[in-house]
Amino acid sequence: MITVALAKGRLAEESCDLLLKCGIPAEIIKSDTRKLVLTSPDGNFSFFLVKPSDVPTYVEYGIADLGIVGKDTLLESGADLYEMLDLGYEGCKLCVAGFPKRKGSVTNTHLRVATKYVNIARKLYAERGEDVEIIPLHGSIELTPVTGLSDVIFDIVQTGSTLRANGLVVLEEVYDISARLVVNKVSLKTKADVILPFIEAIRKQL
Numbered sequence: 001m002i003t004v005a006l007a008k009g010r011l012a013e014e015s016c017d018l019l020l021k022c023g024i025p026a027e028i029i030k031s032d033t034r035k036l037v038l039t040s041p042d043g044n045f046s047f048f049l050v051k052p053s054d055v056p057t058y059v060e061y062g063i064a065d066l067g068i069v070g071k072d073t074l075l076e077s078g079a080d081l082y083e084m085l086d087l088g089y090e091g092c093k094l095c096v097a098g099f100p101k102r103k104g105s106v107t108n109t110h111l112r113v114a115t116k117y118v119n120i121a122r123k124l125y126a127e128r129g130e131d132v133e134i135i136p137l138h139g140s141i142e143l144t145p146v147t148g149l150s151d152v153i154f155d156i157v158q159t160g161s162t163l164r165a166n167g168l169v170v171l172e173e174v175y176d177i178s179a180r181l182v183v184n185k186v187s188l189k190t191k192a193d194v195i196l197p198f199i200e201a202i203r204k205q206l
């Protein structure tokens with residue numbers, strides 16, 4: 001049996017469509033149930049529906065052989081696993097954004113950067129030798145320059161509508177983000193006979 005961790009929500013639905021195209025009996029992913037372990041009718045696949053940020057953990061620990069997760073989540077987690085394929089969907093950019101001309105001057109010594117992606121942001125600014133203050137938050141990041149909590153934000157931009165609605169613009173595109181297929185390092189060796197054909201079937205569909 002192959003175990004696959006999927007991020008609950010839209011990513012799982014798109015992943016379901018991809019798996020079906022590959023001939024993998026994954027319909028069960030879309031079933032209207034509160035069950036979190038979904039086994040395919042042929043018994044060959046078990047899908048775990050988890051929070052996006054938990055997908056890398058399930059794969060790193062080998063509870064799931066494979067996972068499908070956004071590159072943003074992957075970068076932020078720093079999990080020890082192999083990224084095998086760029087699946088292309090759920091595309092967006094991880095950007096620095098703010099007011100077109102920052103209102104007034106920065107009152108603090110440090111530029112204040114609000115983000116859900118604390119680890120990526122710390123690494124980014126450290127590599128640049130910029131001493132910034134990272135403000136960790138869990139959502140509604142675009143509110144922070146508007147209210148004065150931050151000078152800029154480091155966040156996902158998909159359609160750009162949240163930025164526009166709050167008078168903000170992209171100041172810098174930093175990473176291209178999309179869904180990625182990841183695999184547990186040990187599973188790739190011990191279950192190569194089933195995992196490699198699975199990966200190849202998906203690759204052919206892309």
Ligand code: PRP
Binds near residue numbers: 155159160
């Ligand atoms: C994400 C992201 C942005 C928004 C970008 O937030 O953090 O706020 O989507 O999408 P857009 O460019 O299409 O407007 P999400 O919807 O996950 O909500 P959150 O603010 O609660 O994290």
